[in-house]
Amino acid sequence: MNTNKAIINNAKRTIELESQAILYLSELVNDDFAEAVNLIHNSTGRVIITGIGKSAIIATKIVATLNSTGTPAIFMHAADAIHGDLGLILEDDVVIFISKSGNTPEIKVLVPFIKNAKNKMIAITGNKDSFLGQQVDYVLNAFVEKEACPNNLAPTTSTTAQLVIGDALAVCLLELKGFSSKDFAKYHPGGALGKKLYLKVRDLSSINEKPQVAINAPLKDVIIEISKKMLGVTAVVENEKIIGIITDGDLRRMLSKVDNMSLLTAKEIMSTNPKSINSDAMAIDAMDVMESHSISQLLVEENGKYAGVVHIHDLIKEGII
Template sequence: MNNTFTSAQRIIELAKRTIEIERNAIGHLAELLTTDFPDAANCIIASKGRVIISGIGKSAIIASKIVATLNSTGTPAIFMHAGDAIHGDLGTIQDNDVVICISKSGSTPEIKMLIPLIKRGNNKLIAMTGNLDSFLAKQADYVLNTYVEKEACPNGLAPTTSTTAQLVIGDALAIVLLNLKGFSSTDFAKYHPGGSLGKRLYLRVADIAKNNQIPRVDTDTDIKKVIVEISKKMLGVTAVLQDEKIVGIITDGDIRRMLNKHDNIKGLSAKDIMTANPQTVEMDTLALKALELMQKKGISQLLAMDKGQYKGVIHLHNLINEGIL
């Protein structure tokens, strides 16, 4: 038992050591920023092309992640593996593109071969490296310094702290570009239409209510028929209408309370158990706003309306299924 505890303690110590090393390295990055950073950002903003990001090994993986982040925040970007570039993929780079090369040492054979080929064109080259004396740094138009004192790996071999630094600088660049472009939450939703974040920004009540059945009864509808309507439409609720106007709502909770109160339900109708003046929401309202209204009122459904006309129901379960909640 004691050995198990000691082993767990040792594991936690190693994990903490790794986190602390990387945390300290990230904190130091802010001190390494120079005017090359804003110059590089403005260069990308001014460009009429895309951002081509290249790397080798673990840096290539980081490059792919930065590409994904840029694309999702409004800056068109493409990944180009440094090894593949010198074997036919160099055509990825077009005249107006800005190229970012990521390399810890800045002097790997693939990078040394790739840089002269890039420099033959008129493309601006941004280096992301931890070695300011490297071939890459000296050939670049702008240098983003990702120097780290040591890797978290005890042997100093596995790229750990260095790739974290690259990732952080990539994120910093993406967020700066996002702000310079005035990229809004609405823009974000356009790039993330299938995700829960995007849905919170664009999905409207109409998009959900149209997929639901439309439960409805009249004020004089017999209670048995009310129960059938609620069960048939499978939303746990029905609207109560009079002359096509909403006058009330009946939920499955109302049905339970009625059964507890009345031994004989014969002769009861919808108007006898309905809740008057139900909560409604317009069809063009954001689903997120509908959720906020449900939470505020402590209810699980709203009647959806379009210019005074009853159009259906939006239920809390719909919002859960869509990832809004």
């Protein structure tokens, strides 16, 4: 068999097996799932998620998802827990165990300690009749019929199922909290996505120069202002209000049409009614205006007065484009 064809077939088989397993999970969601979500939502403590092996890796991802969507969570490795890390569990914390079999030695040792401390316990397991399944308060059933691994050994489908259950938990909690895009931006201030949600036009325009000329400014002054401020544009301003704009493109077009340039002023060169945006607007809105009008610079106003320039390069630099 062609090697590439065999690889493609194996990849498709893996994806189909895992997608079927995920689809089946929806049939396993029951009252235990709903009660577990309500328990976490109403808890005054944090969510502690623990596991061993590949399940521990999945646990760290679920912790990250919960934290980024407003539910405080901490990862605790099951092996480390019985060697001192149990001290991080506080009285009101909810503990989630992740285990495919629910019968791993570390889990069997750990569960009684948590139970004695009277912390509420949730299991994400593929075996609801296991030791773990019988000991916890709520079981989130992550049963899969077989692993994608041809030997049915390497955790593949089972870890995907665990991850999906974790995502479902996070989304349900997010909905209950009324977690908004503004909340998301608060937890993601450094990323491009967060910047799209919180970065304002003034945050960009305030670090730029503020090129401007008077309406009767001679051509030489216009050229000097555009060159000096290095934004490829200048506003034409009168009584602090924008009355026009001159770009370096306007200059080139004018110079190609006029023989005697000595008498040219900003008034003869400028474009009237230029596109502008308020300094309080979101930076992503400035991007939309630039894209819709095929322009690279946008004049900024604040309280009806000229406040500066935002350039498309500013948006690129911040990762918004």
